[in-house]
Amino acid sequence: MPKSRGMRIPFRKMHGLGNDFVVIDAREAAVSMTAARAAALADRRTGIGCDQLIVLEPSDVADVRMRIFNNDGSEVEACGNASRAVGLLLGGTQFIETLGGLIRSEARPDGVSVDMGAPRLRWDEIPVSYAMDTLEMPVGWEDLENPVGVNVGNPHVIFFVDDADAVDLARLGPLIENDPLFPERINVNVASVVGPDHLKLRVWERGAGLTRACGTGACATAVAAIRRKLTGRKVRIDLPGGPLTITWPEGGTIDMTGPATLSFEGAFEDSDFPA
Incomplete structure (x- = not known):
């Protein structure tokens, strides 16, 4: 008997200067994401393949919430190239909530500009395990x-x-x-x-x-x-x-400007990559 198929989840494959992403828009239909599922989707042999998996969700403090998973499944705070990709996808000026803080993107004819906020420079903000000068770290x-x-x-x-x-x-x-x-x-x-x-x-x-x-x-x-x-x-x-x-x-604050590209669109079966 053929295997029962699950819900199809659409995605977009995007990149910024070759740093590539699978972007899932979960603002209207929630998509469960775990470290194991993110790593499976990011696998270039048995999944879709990417450096980072991006999940867009509703936000109470911004236009969108962006979750970022590295290809080992770990969820991380920020990704500048992914921010430009999301800025291109959404268009115009957008405020994006991340684990690293609130950022602003602006899609322009010369590329996508992202206000990445102010840098954090103290040793406990990096963080490192003990106090030191972060301008000339003695290591x-x-x-x-x-x-x-x-x-x-x-x-x-x-x-x-x-x-x-x-x-x-x-x-x-x-x-x-x-x-x-x-x-x-x-x-x-x-x-x-x-x-x-x-x-x-x-x-x-x-x-x-x-x-x-x-x-x-x-x-x-x-x-x-x-x-x-x-x-x-x-x-x-x-x-x-x-x-x-x-x-x-x-x-x-730091302003980053550069290109972002939509490579292709597709969908995967929910049951093929269980959460």
């Missing part, structure tokens, strides 16, 4: 030393190096991500200065691994470079997937 892993700590809704450390491409981030990334110094784990960024107000960046993303683009990583790296006086307050960040423009005015 290191092999040749990666003295990073900057920044929280932009999720936690980051940024290492400035001569050549970001030369760093074995696939090996060092998970080592740093899971170090006991970081009680909530950490996103690992390696950046090099290309020119005035121009940086090159590679990111090991917490719970997702090496990524073609990380919007929050670009924001955190721009803040770190500005704090260290390596750049001015408007910075071009070149990632493997393409460039983002980050602006952080003195005393203000």
